[in-house]
Amino acid sequence: MSDEINVTKDVEENNKKEGFFSEKKIELLVAIFLGITAILTAWASWIGSLHGGNQATNYTKSNNVSAEGNSEYNSAYQLYLSDQLAWNTMSEYSFDLEIAQAKGDDISAQLIEEKLDSYIQDNCSDILYDAWGKMTDDMNSPFEVEGMIDKYFETANELLAESQALLEEGQKDNANGDAYNLVNVIYSLVLFMLGIIGVFKKIPNRTAVLIIAVVCLILATIYMCTIPMPTGFSLANFF
Numbered sequence: 001m002s003d004e005i006n007v008t009k010d011v012e013e014n015n016k017k018e019g020f021f022s023e024k025k026i027e028l029l030v031a032i033f034l035g036i037t038a039i040l041t042a043w044a045s046w047i048g049s050l051h052g053g054n055q056a057t058n059y060t061k062s063n064n065v066s067a068e069g070n071s072e073y074n075s076a077y078q079l080y081l082s083d084q085l086a087w088n089t090m091s092e093y094s095f096d097l098e099i100a101q102a103k104g105d106d107i108s109a110q111l112i113e114e115k116l117d118s119y120i121q122d123n124c125s126d127i128l129y130d131a132w133g134k135m136t137d138d139m140n141s142p143f144e145v146e147g148m149i150d151k152y153f154e155t156a157n158e159l160l161a162e163s164q165a166l167l168e169e170g171q172k173d174n175a176n177g178d179a180y181n182l183v184n185v186i187y188s189l190v191l192f193m194l195g196i197i198g199v200f201k202k203i204p205n206r207t208a209v210l211i212i213a214v215v216c217l218i219l220a221t222i223y224m225c226t227i228p229m230p231t232g233f234s235l236a237n238f239f
Helices: 002-018 023-103 106-123 126-133 148-152 154-195 203-226
Strands: none
Touching (some): 023 106, 023 126, 023 148, 023 154, 126 148
């Protein structure tokens, strides 16, 4: 009977020494936090991979749109040069027309005017023709009309701006993906600390490692919540 009383007293004394964190409680907490950390690690890996996929997609789109924009820019520049040559010829015809009209040579003036109209239809772009109609007396060429030259490169500039926006979006996805990788590294550290708790024989040491692991887990989770989700992400899309 006295032996049983002594054993009971020893158990009670051990529980008092262990305090709130008994060995069984620590084992239970380790199991719980191992499960939570494993789930969060899988989540961070998944979201990080989605960011990586968006990054690759945006980079590919950016390259394609950039190539299209550069091609459009080259075409616009060729059209610009072509219109400059066309304007030089149109100026010569207009000058000859003025001379014929000044001389009163109606037949020559009519022929030159028809030749000028035919040349405009075959060689003049809509941009040049529109600017020609907006010329004022103090202008020497339609290229002096405000905004006229910009019209050649409107489409090219829009495509290049779209390409730049896609590139920046891809860079954001890359940064967000790197951030999720960092979260995974911290979660791996948490798993490591939780895994080695059993190595320590004393309860205070186990408790200290457990607290450090939990703090790292909480900080990593808070940091993860500040990272933007992938563009267009919705769980409903996967069901």
